[in-house]
Amino acid sequence: MRLRLAAAVAVTAMLAVLLAPARATGSASTIAIAHGTDIVCGIVARTSPRSVQCARAGVADAQPFPLLPNISFSSISGGRSSLCGLSADGTAFFCWNAANSSSGTLPRKRVYNGPVALEELAVGEAQIAAVDRNRTFVQWWRQYRGFPSNVSGSYSSVTSGRDFTCAVNASGSVNCWGPGNRTIQDAFASANMSTIVAGDSHVCGIDVGGSLICVGNNDTGQATPPMGSAFEFGSLALGSNHTCAIRRANGTVVCWGGGTGGEYTPTNSTPFEFIVAAGNLTCGLTTANFNVLCWGTDRKDPAVTKLQLPTLLPGVCTSSQSSCGCGLFADSETLCSGSGVICQRCGVGVVQPSPRPPSPSSAPSTPPSATSSTKTNKRWLAFAIIGSVGTFSGVCSIVYCVWIGVCKRKKVHNSVQPTITAAGNGGSHAAHSSATGAGSIVPSPFTSPSGSRSRIFRRQGSRVMRRQRSGPSSFKDRAEEFSLSELAAATKNFSLETKIGAGSFGTVYKGKLPDGREVAIKRSETGPRAKKFQEKESAFQSELAFLSRLHHKHLVGLVGYCEEKEERLLVYDYMKNGALYDHLHPKNGEESSVLNSWKMRVKVLLDAARGIEYLHNYAVPPIIHRDIKSSNILLDGNWVARVSDFGLSLMGPESEGEHLSARAAGTIGYMDPEYYGMHHLTVKSDVYGLGVVMLEALTGKNAIFKDEDGNPTSVVDYAVPCVVAGEVGKVLDARVGQPGLHEAEAVELVAYTAVHCVNLEGKDRPSMTDIVANLESALALCEESHGSISSASMSFASAD
Template identity: 75%
Template structure:
């Protein structure tokens, strides 16, 4: 039975979301699928302009509508909720969000326009990749941790999947980038490849010997192709858990994997030029009249639907026939309306003259394992290294025992933090699940963020985050000295309050200006201090940590019940006071988006140091705008470690702790489930990002009904819908061209940071990288690659 695509694929898309499947892949083509909204787009043939039309399968009527009726496009590529199109001149590309548009229109946005001309475009789940026309480098947009900004080399057959991009090098080797790509890249290590196509978590391609090679996830049998001969398959398409290929000798499509595993022929004897897939949807361009035929991967309800799109180009139109290494496509002049030709696929010219025999099966050979000789050498090297390590360990133990270096020494009572758990129960670490599940706001790094560390990355991050070292022993002051410095703690020297006391401005006898935090007295405060050990905790942490983006501890005072901490004075106060000035006074400092993003970057670098370089990691627990201070040079520093705790040694588990912090900034998992992780700080920073972008307090009164509203609830709907400008702080004004890209990058990063599930939030290294990119955009660092403006990739994962 032939059902409408609205009935068949809309159900498929809905099931895809319910089953939490992520987006599949994008490779350059003239046909693209955005499976999250069951939208199919094509580059049309037979007209002077190669324009784009789309069909939204979820609508009640399958009526196509134009996205770009007045422009020519070279190719398009799709993700879960977006499609991107590369202009015919290659000097710009646009993207449009298919999930948040009305049923009759899309709102394209220019992501790139500049002097560099690109040839291929590939959209992944959270990133876009492109190869320049001269094939000298690959560049990424919206690329989170694990991706370089660009990579030099001669590459072709660019393709992107869920969190990774692959391409074929000029020597036939496959290179992949992104987190956890080793398994996929290794599968092609022993082959010289002609093409490669990515799926959600697997990839397949044709090698120079004409064999179909696949690697990656095989949870549904998607890596188990039917028996085939060399050069049997041409076009290959990969979805979330299935694979399809066109048999070259007759154009018939065969698929395998999916809900039932094994192979099947979805369109019987229909011949296709090529096929594309995304999620659980596959579409093919028929050879008969270049119409588009689509089907879902649920074989129990397999339905074929011919889309009402005009004829779609079987390939990209190029103005130079001499650039076609393998000659032009038949009748390509007519298809391109006399404005160019379509190059024939080079593997078509070497196809067998007669249908190949399907028996005996000729499966790709298994990649050879290393020889026993190589293994023996590896074991020998491992043994030598192990012996040296053991000897060094024994020497270290002897040295520590002899000289007492390993003995614990007490420095001002608290070099090593003492975590008091009175009233809280044991603060032991629990292992937490870090599966790759996704949600509406899938984390850029996801649960695999710790899995792709390379040895050099920590060094690079330390350089990026600024100098750090262990601080000299803090000074000990008498209470009388600090009383004189603050005019006996007079109200005129009071400048704020911290997690366990009031902060005063003071001046030491040697002329140094300092901030002095004094714990309050009284039974209520004393009980709080006993539970949280705020003074001892902050003294311990700041005594052993030193970083340019952490507030510097000068000294302390312990006399009787008095507990005071002395810091470097931050002349320009707290970020909160500049965002929300009293008495209507406007800050003249935070009047540009560049400066605001730079402050966020400074704070992120400080938190990154706590999470990545303190052993074990330090969880701040109270990240908020009032704890981000600005020194005399407007450099931001994280302050107030009164609630800080040492996290699990691995950074991968959680602490079971009673919730503490500030309402509006507190991690929902920590507040509701008492699960504290380093991702709790990420949530707080995400709220600060939204606070900086909108100018709204973390909790503010709604202007319409006066009810309390969180900045998260206020900002997220607009950001997710791609309408960031609607929530930006009017006091700063709308961002300029280059600033627009930077501001939206910060906004989308913030959305990921405030994900309800900690495992789906990015880590601090990824956040720092994004904020660095945003600052660079504001400073015009990408001018050599042209002006980058409004992005299309939404935080929902396209």
């Protein structure tokens, strides 16, 4: 048994050398694409140091620009709007924020600088993975919840996707980590793989028998490869919804998926050394002259363009010639500038593993007899029958799980959608509002997860994943109905001493119910002074409709309501520690010692972001709050932040790219300029409001405040120029004090996230899912007390 296992491991290792490495946006290579951008970068050949140069694929004759020209790199990898490069000695890697590029430069940050040499850098959406050169562990940086810091074991072919990282272990099995790990890992359960590569949410690879296998999201046919013989395909490249492969016999490219199904050849007969992909873009290095050609997923017109990049390396330079199972690449020492060699891509046509030497007690030297062959066939027949039964059972189990986990969950999703008549169109705060058109927004691009998802596992499953990450949530029983006399008694007849604030449609009082519960009671204006009773009614119905159906740790809980004649009251859980606004802008010099720490401020922002993420990503259609501000972020007795005041909330459109046409409503200083000026309301309007709150928490300034000359100034105009210039420290709230070593990186990350949130155009703002990931990473940094390796998000906030 041990001999067979050793032989299997040997064959797996041999095939890993024989097969051309598979590359994509989340795998190490010498060319990489920043997902969500048109920036393509590569490691320059025949130069010392081996620097990285980039060009824009979407710009004709775009001139290349360098990244850290004085550092020599071995490989690079692309993630969502980002690129990372591993130094030639493997002891450091840098990352660049491609979404924040200007004037041919990309903001950079050194993420790792340590004594252990790394290789196989694999950048995902919000995580970076690599193995040590001795292959004893896999480690992650800038990971969000769901990824380990490291795992022990010998792994190869490390690759990262949207919310998972996978690798092949020494026995050929696939191991995956992260929130989305199980779907991919389980799909490879019976496979013995040599290499794998990840796209956005699907994975393809070559098994030890030379077969091409794809698993995961298959919405557009990207996980349905063309039929081919063993070892027909070599280098692979996976985008968001398409897959490409090189035919080993002639180096030509075949692609599939992308929305219309079937396979197509985008570059005709051009042979390539390897290809990479990200989003809807694929690029390859031609065999003839090492030119970089790029194309899209339109099979009728892939629009192949040539990038104006210098000669790039056709493979990773390695100092170990013994790892090159098929010899050295022609002139590789010159290409590597005398500091390494490149392994030759294995032969033309079908490549079979080298025969294993027979053991003394096995492997007969003569051809097997007919009897032996018959026995073997019977064994295979028995194996096939047992396998078929097992497969059928597995399929039945999957169908049952899908029915239980999706169909029933779908009922829950539908119950999120309240039926609102007048409330659906309104609310008031500063102006009338009305919504026309039905339709919706699923989280949009920028750094947000994009791309199609399977109807079962990705669309529903991803929402469940986000729901779990955002904290506990459930559906509560119907809200209690109170009488006016009960609530009057609870508030001492709505006396002034019990008044604690005001909401979007009335005054808020603190009350105590007969059973001892402390509550907050919001009472709308009544009588002749209520000139806009219909608007107040709409706001009341809106909050009642939304909060009676939604329950989440970071949303203020609705206890009950009262409707008597013209009286409209809502009863909430009492938030003992008041509003975030009051702690950031205390009156009479009253300082909050609890919120005068960067860790607590980041934690409160994260809580609020999780609540908003729940509204945007879990509700169907999404709920747009419309009045995100620091006074609507309340703190309970445990300093857990909750989003409140849904009087202006509306249900958003369901189709990506659509918007509601609604008259502006909200609070000056927090309102989305696109919504305020053009009346285009999307979930990104809430993102803008949260961005202002983030700047408020960082600076201690009001959303609108008077500068030294007494002129009204917005916190956006005050803070953003300093953050963009890399001078975050100039605008930080002095009451909190200077951040420590790890806190400084966390605060910097929050600041750059906030800058993205307050972009003038909604399409350029991140999704709430991305914001939550960044704030989770920032909080993790604040909690770090020791360690040389930091874990922050993929925003790569500052430059070293």
